[in-house]
Amino acid sequence: MIPSSAVPSAALNLLITQGFDATSVDELATAAGISRSTFFRRFGSKENMVFADQEMIITHVETTLAASSVDATQTLIDAAHVVFDQYTANPEAAQLRHKLLSSVPSLRERELVSTHRYERAFYQFLARRDLVSTPAAHALGLGISAGLVAIHNDHLRMWLREPHSTDRTKLAHDVLIFLERFSDVLNPNDELRKPASAAPSVVVSVLPAGADEQSILDAVAKALRERQH
Missing domain, CATH: 1.20.5 (Single alpha-helices involved in coiled-coils or other helix-helix interfaces)
Structure with missing residues:
Protein backbone atom coordinates (compact mmCIF):
# COMPACT_ATOMS: atom_id res chain seq x y z
CA MET A 1 0.00 0.00 0.00
CA ILE A 2 1.52 3.31 -1.06
CA PRO A 3 1.13 6.40 1.17
CA SER A 4 -2.07 8.39 0.74
CA SER A 5 -0.04 11.46 -0.15
CA ALA A 6 3.64 12.05 -0.80
CA VAL A 7 3.09 15.80 -0.95
CA PRO A 8 2.78 17.71 2.37
CA SER A 9 -0.42 19.76 2.47
CA ALA A 10 1.46 22.60 4.15
CA ALA A 11 3.77 22.87 1.14
CA LEU A 12 0.86 22.90 -1.31
CA ASN A 13 -0.91 25.55 0.73
CA LEU A 14 2.23 27.70 0.71
CA LEU A 15 2.41 27.51 -3.09
CA ILE A 16 -1.20 28.66 -3.29
CA THR A 17 -0.92 31.54 -0.82
CA GLN A 18 2.48 32.87 -1.97
CA GLY A 19 2.34 31.85 -5.60
CA PHE A 20 4.21 29.03 -7.32
CA ASP A 21 7.02 31.16 -8.76
CA ALA A 22 7.37 33.30 -5.64
CA THR A 23 7.89 30.35 -3.29
CA SER A 24 11.45 29.09 -2.82
CA VAL A 25 12.56 25.52 -2.31
CA ASP A 26 13.87 26.48 1.14
CA GLU A 27 10.42 27.69 2.14
CA LEU A 28 8.80 24.51 0.82
CA ALA A 29 11.30 22.35 2.66
CA THR A 30 10.60 24.22 5.89
CA ALA A 31 6.83 23.87 5.38
CA ALA A 32 7.27 20.16 4.74
CA GLY A 33 9.45 19.76 7.82
CA ILE A 34 12.48 18.48 5.91
CA SER A 35 15.90 19.84 4.98
CA ARG A 36 16.72 21.39 1.62
CA SER A 37 18.91 18.42 0.69
CA THR A 38 16.14 15.98 1.62
CA PHE A 39 13.68 17.98 -0.46
CA PHE A 40 15.86 17.69 -3.57
CA ARG A 41 16.58 14.03 -2.88
CA ARG A 42 12.89 13.25 -2.47
CA PHE A 43 11.37 15.48 -5.13
CA GLY A 44 14.07 17.03 -7.31
CA SER A 45 12.12 20.23 -8.00
CA LYS A 46 9.03 22.21 -7.02
CA GLU A 47 7.11 20.90 -10.00
CA ASN A 48 8.06 17.30 -9.27
CA MET A 49 6.85 17.77 -5.71
CA VAL A 50 3.41 18.81 -6.90
CA PHE A 51 3.16 15.66 -9.04
CA ALA A 52 4.86 13.23 -6.67
CA ASP A 53 1.51 11.62 -5.86
CA GLN A 54 0.76 11.07 -9.52
CA GLU A 55 4.09 9.37 -10.08
CA MET A 56 3.28 6.89 -7.32
CA ILE A 57 -0.24 6.32 -8.58
CA ILE A 58 0.90 5.66 -12.15
CA THR A 59 3.44 3.16 -10.85
CA HIS A 60 0.73 1.48 -8.77
CA VAL A 61 -1.61 1.32 -11.76
CA GLU A 62 1.09 -0.24 -13.93
CA THR A 63 1.77 -2.83 -11.21
CA THR A 64 -1.94 -3.62 -10.88
CA LEU A 65 -2.32 -4.09 -14.62
CA ALA A 66 0.81 -6.24 -14.92
CA ALA A 67 -0.01 -8.49 -11.95
CA SER A 68 -3.68 -9.12 -12.73
CA SER A 69 -4.85 -12.63 -13.60
CA VAL A 70 -8.55 -11.79 -14.04
CA ASP A 71 -10.31 -10.82 -17.26
CA ALA A 72 -9.52 -7.55 -19.00
CA THR A 73 -12.74 -5.81 -18.03
CA GLN A 74 -12.33 -6.47 -14.30
CA THR A 75 -8.64 -5.58 -14.45
CA LEU A 76 -9.41 -2.18 -15.96
CA ILE A 77 -12.08 -1.54 -13.32
CA ASP A 78 -9.56 -2.46 -10.61
CA ALA A 79 -7.02 -0.07 -12.12
CA ALA A 80 -9.60 2.75 -12.20
CA HIS A 81 -10.26 2.06 -8.52
CA VAL A 82 -6.55 2.34 -7.75
CA VAL A 83 -6.45 5.84 -9.20
CA PHE A 84 -9.72 7.01 -7.62
CA ASP A 85 -8.94 5.53 -4.19
CA GLN A 86 -5.52 7.12 -4.09
CA TYR A 87 -6.73 10.58 -5.06
CA THR A 88 -9.62 10.51 -2.60
CA ALA A 89 -7.65 9.06 0.32
CA ASN A 90 -6.45 12.55 1.31
CA PRO A 91 -9.23 15.08 0.57
CA GLU A 92 -7.25 18.07 1.85
CA ALA A 93 -4.26 17.42 -0.38
CA ALA A 94 -6.51 16.66 -3.36
CA GLN A 95 -8.41 19.92 -2.97
CA LEU A 96 -5.21 21.96 -2.55
CA ARG A 97 -3.57 20.34 -5.55
CA HIS A 98 -6.64 20.95 -7.71
CA LYS A 99 -6.71 24.60 -6.66
CA LEU A 100 -2.98 24.98 -7.40
CA LEU A 101 -3.23 23.39 -10.84
CA SER A 102 -6.17 25.62 -11.69
CA SER A 103 -4.05 28.73 -11.11
CA VAL A 104 -0.73 27.74 -12.71
CA PRO A 105 -0.79 27.14 -16.51
CA SER A 106 2.54 25.29 -16.60
CA LEU A 107 1.26 22.79 -14.04
CA ARG A 108 -1.91 22.22 -16.07
CA GLU A 109 0.29 21.33 -19.05
CA ARG A 110 2.18 18.82 -16.91
CA GLU A 111 -1.18 17.40 -15.86
CA LEU A 112 -2.00 16.67 -19.51
CA VAL A 113 1.25 14.72 -19.82
CA SER A 114 0.21 12.61 -16.84
CA THR A 115 -3.16 11.96 -18.46
CA HIS A 116 -1.44 10.55 -21.53
CA ARG A 117 0.70 8.32 -19.33
CA TYR A 118 -2.43 6.76 -17.83
CA GLU A 119 -3.80 6.20 -21.32
CA ARG A 120 -0.55 4.58 -22.40
CA ALA A 121 -0.55 2.29 -19.34
CA PHE A 122 -4.06 1.06 -20.21
CA TYR A 123 -3.19 0.58 -23.86
CA GLN A 124 0.00 -1.32 -23.07
CA PHE A 125 -2.04 -3.65 -20.86
CA LEU A 126 -4.38 -4.36 -23.77
CA ALA A 127 -1.37 -4.97 -26.01
CA ARG A 128 0.15 -7.46 -23.54
CA ARG A 129 -3.15 -9.33 -23.54
CA ASP A 130 -2.94 -9.41 -27.36
CA LEU A 131 -6.28 -7.59 -27.62
CA VAL A 132 -5.21 -4.83 -30.02
CA SER A 133 -3.24 -6.74 -32.64
CA THR A 134 -5.38 -5.75 -35.64
CA PRO A 135 -5.67 -2.21 -37.06
CA ALA A 136 -9.34 -2.01 -36.06
CA ALA A 137 -8.65 -3.28 -32.54
CA HIS A 138 -5.70 -0.88 -32.25
CA ALA A 139 -7.98 2.10 -32.91
CA LEU A 140 -10.58 0.81 -30.46
CA GLY A 141 -7.86 0.17 -27.86
CA LEU A 142 -6.81 3.81 -28.05
CA GLY A 143 -10.44 4.85 -27.60
CA ILE A 144 -10.93 2.49 -24.65
CA SER A 145 -7.80 3.83 -22.94
CA ALA A 146 -8.81 7.48 -23.42
CA GLY A 147 -12.39 6.75 -22.39
CA LEU A 148 -11.30 5.16 -19.12
CA VAL A 149 -9.29 8.23 -18.20
CA ALA A 150 -12.15 10.55 -19.20
CA ILE A 151 -14.68 8.67 -17.04
CA HIS A 152 -12.34 8.59 -14.06
CA ASN A 153 -11.53 12.30 -14.36
CA ASP A 154 -15.23 13.12 -14.58
CA HIS A 155 -15.90 11.25 -11.33
CA LEU A 156 -12.90 12.87 -9.69
CA ARG A 157 -14.15 16.33 -10.64
CA MET A 158 -17.57 15.46 -9.21
CA TRP A 159 -15.90 14.30 -6.01
CA LEU A 160 -13.84 17.49 -5.78
CA ARG A 161 -17.00 19.61 -6.11
CA GLU A 162 -19.07 17.47 -3.75
CA PRO A 163 -17.42 14.46 -2.06
CA HIS A 164 -20.75 12.68 -1.59
CA SER A 165 -21.75 12.96 -5.26
CA THR A 166 -19.83 9.86 -6.32
CA ASP A 167 -17.79 6.95 -4.97
CA ARG A 168 -15.83 3.96 -6.20
CA THR A 169 -19.02 1.92 -6.68
CA LYS A 170 -20.52 4.51 -9.01
CA LEU A 171 -17.23 4.80 -10.84
CA ALA A 172 -17.10 1.03 -11.35
CA HIS A 173 -20.69 1.06 -12.62
CA ASP A 174 -19.95 3.68 -15.27
CA VAL A 175 -16.68 2.04 -16.29
CA LEU A 176 -18.43 -1.33 -16.66
CA ILE A 177 -21.18 0.13 -18.85
CA PHE A 178 -18.52 1.75 -21.01
CA LEU A 179 -16.36 -1.38 -21.31
CA GLU A 180 -19.30 -3.62 -22.11
CA ARG A 181 -19.63 -1.73 -25.39
CA PHE A 182 -16.24 -3.16 -26.33
CA SER A 183 -16.79 -6.73 -25.11
CA ASP A 184 -15.81 -8.15 -28.51
CA VAL A 185 -12.37 -6.53 -28.10
CA LEU A 186 -11.84 -7.10 -24.38
CA ASN A 187 -13.26 -10.63 -24.15
CA PRO A 188 -13.01 -12.15 -27.64
CA ASN A 189 -13.17 -15.72 -26.31
CA ASP A 190 -16.67 -15.08 -24.97
CA GLU A 191 -17.83 -14.72 -28.55
CA LEU A 192 -16.57 -18.23 -29.28
CA ARG A 193 -18.47 -19.67 -26.34
CA LYS A 194 -21.80 -18.19 -27.35
CA PRO A 195 -24.21 -20.85 -28.66
CA ALA A 196 -25.02 -20.56 -32.32
CA SER A 197 -28.48 -19.22 -33.07
CA ALA A 198 -30.97 -21.93 -33.95
Missing part, protein backbone atom coordinates in the same frame (compact mmCIF):
# COMPACT_ATOMS: atom_id res chain seq x y z
CA ALA A 199 -31.81 -22.15 -37.62
CA PRO A 200 -35.28 -20.78 -38.40
CA SER A 201 -38.02 -23.37 -38.81
CA VAL A 202 -39.80 -23.61 -42.13
CA VAL A 203 -43.21 -25.26 -42.14
CA VAL A 204 -45.03 -26.09 -45.37
CA SER A 205 -48.73 -26.88 -45.33
CA VAL A 206 -50.88 -27.57 -48.36
CA LEU A 207 -54.46 -26.38 -48.11
CA PRO A 208 -57.27 -26.08 -50.64
CA ALA A 209 -57.85 -22.71 -52.26
CA GLY A 210 -60.08 -20.48 -50.25
CA ALA A 211 -59.23 -22.02 -46.86
CA ASP A 212 -60.25 -19.76 -43.99
CA GLU A 213 -57.89 -18.35 -41.39
CA GLN A 214 -58.75 -20.94 -38.73
CA SER A 215 -58.05 -23.79 -41.13
CA ILE A 216 -54.65 -22.30 -41.96
CA LEU A 217 -53.76 -21.96 -38.27
CA ASP A 218 -54.88 -25.52 -37.53
CA ALA A 219 -52.80 -26.86 -40.40
CA VAL A 220 -49.67 -25.02 -39.29
CA ALA A 221 -50.14 -26.18 -35.69
CA LYS A 222 -50.50 -29.79 -36.85
CA ALA A 223 -47.34 -29.54 -38.97
CA LEU A 224 -45.37 -28.17 -36.05
CA ARG A 225 -46.55 -30.99 -33.76
CA GLU A 226 -45.53 -33.57 -36.34
CA ARG A 227 -42.12 -31.89 -36.73
CA GLN A 228 -41.44 -32.25 -32.99
CA HIS A 229 -42.01 -36.04 -33.05
